[in-house]
Amino acid sequence: MPRALRIVLSLALASGLLAAVILGTGLSWPDLEGSFRALGWRLWGASLAVQGTLYVLRALRLRALLRAGERAPSLPSLTAVSASHTTLAYFLPARLGEAALPVLLARSAGTGASAGTAALLLVRLLDLVCLSVLMAAACLSLGAGELAVRLPWLTVVGSALLLPALLFGALLLRSSTLVDLGTGLLSRTGIGRLALGERLLAFLPRVAADVASVDRRALAVAALWSAPLWFGVFAFWGLVAVGTGLEQLGWAEATFGASLTVLSTLLPLNLFGGLGFQDAGFALGFGLLGVPPEAAAASALATHAVYALNLALFGLLGQAWLSARRR
Numbered sequence: 231m232p233r234a235l236r237i238v239l240s241l242a243l244a245s246g247l248l249a250a251v252i253l254g255t256g257l258s259w260p261d262l263e264g265s266f267r268a269l270g271w272r273l274w275g276a277s278l279a280v281q282g283t284l285y286v287l288r289a290l291r292l293r294a295l296l297r298a299g300e301r302a303p304s305l306p307s308l309t310a311v312s313a314s315h316t317t318l319a320y321f322l323p324a325r326l327g328e329a330a331l332p333v334l335l336a337r338s339a340g341t342g343a344s345a346g347t348a349a350l351l352l353v354r355l356l357d358l359v360c361l362s363v364l365m366a367a368a369c370l371s372l373g374a375g376e377l378a379v380r381l382p383w384l385t386v387v388g389s390a391l392l393l394p395a396l397l398f399g400a401l402l403l404r405s406s407t408l409v410d411l412g413t414g415l416l417s418r419t420g421i422g423r424l425a426l427g428e429r430l431l432a433f434l435p436r437v438a439a440d441v442a443s444v445d446r447r448a449l450a451v452a453a454l455w456s457a458p459l460w461f462g463v464f465a466f467w468g469l470v471a472v473g474t475g476l477e478q479l480g481w482a483e484a485t486f487g488a489s490l491t492v493l494s495t496l497l498p499l500n501l502f503g504g505l506g507f508q509d510a511g512f513a514l515g516f517g518l519l520g521v522p523p524e525a526a527a528a529s530a531l532a533t534h535a536v537y538a539l540n541l542a543l544f545g546l547l548g549q550a551w552l553s554a555r556r557r
Contacts, residue, residue: 273469288459289309292349292353293305294455295353296335307339309548310547310548310549310551311552313544316541320541331349332345332349334552342440344439344440347440352441352452355402357456359402360456360460361493362394362395364489365388368483370385370388372519405441416434463492467487468485471533475525476525478521479516486515487518487521491515492511495511508537
């Protein structure tokens with residue numbers, strides 16, 4: 231599919247979802263204005279502190295995975311890389327900014343392209359494991375409480391989510407095999423005979439070697455950093471959701487609603503900054519818990535604005551740091 235057509239389709243879908251959130255929930259301007267006013271400067275500052283801590287945790291996880299190389303990047307540089315990478319992955323269409331991590335690591339820390347790609351693969355598998363486990367815990371917790379009568383499927387979904395958690399965990403331990411499978415797929419489908427395919431076939435064995443060089447101890451350390459990182463992710467969404475008018479939420483409810491928000495941002499159909507998709511995921515997640523539609527939609531748009539603004543601020547700071555280091 232041509233790139234221009236993909237962008238048009240993504241824009242149409244995102245706009246349609248955003249319109250559905252606004253019109254379908256009966257959202258009014260006073261509702262949205264009330265959500266922003268409820269947040270206040272103090273809670274916004276707290277959201278900045280939480281989000282800034284997440285970049286440090288991401289940097290610590292990256293450093294654990296990159297120590298197998300010849301040169302261990304510094305923690306400040308990796309923090310700036312994490313801030314820049316997260317911003318690019320969020321704002322660029324279809325998650326294309328994900329590919330920026332190896333480039334940023336190469337420019338700022340002297341890490342090889344294959345080592346950076348291997349680190350990206352490992353951190354995304356760790357993210358999927360943590361997301362699945364936390365979503366399962368939230369569903370099982372809610373399914374054992376008062377919501378069990380109204381939402382009896384929560385326990386089933388929570389139990390089912392343990393399966394992808396185990397699958398992603400197994401793939402994490404056999405990541406080099408996963409890369410080898412990708413290499414074999416390129417060869418068998420004939421894509422490897424194209425110019426891009428040839429370059430990938432030459433590149434992927436180096437990625438597999440770099441993945442294999444990360445031992446179990448390094449993976450365990452990275453997993454230990456992933457746990458507080460993902461608790462912090464959900465703490466951020468819960469903090470901002472409560473701060474924008476959803477005061478009645480408990481931990482499990484905030485985690486459940488936030489998990490659908492996070493899932494929506496990972497979709498490769500996102501055009502720009504989660505437009506439409508993030509808002510729909512947020513409104514759906516908290517709407518299922520019984521939050522009034524107009525309150526869920528107002529909080530969705532307010533949290534979207536806060537998250538995007540915070541990302542942009544940290545992304546600019548990260549780029550400024552990396553530019554100063556290069557000079």
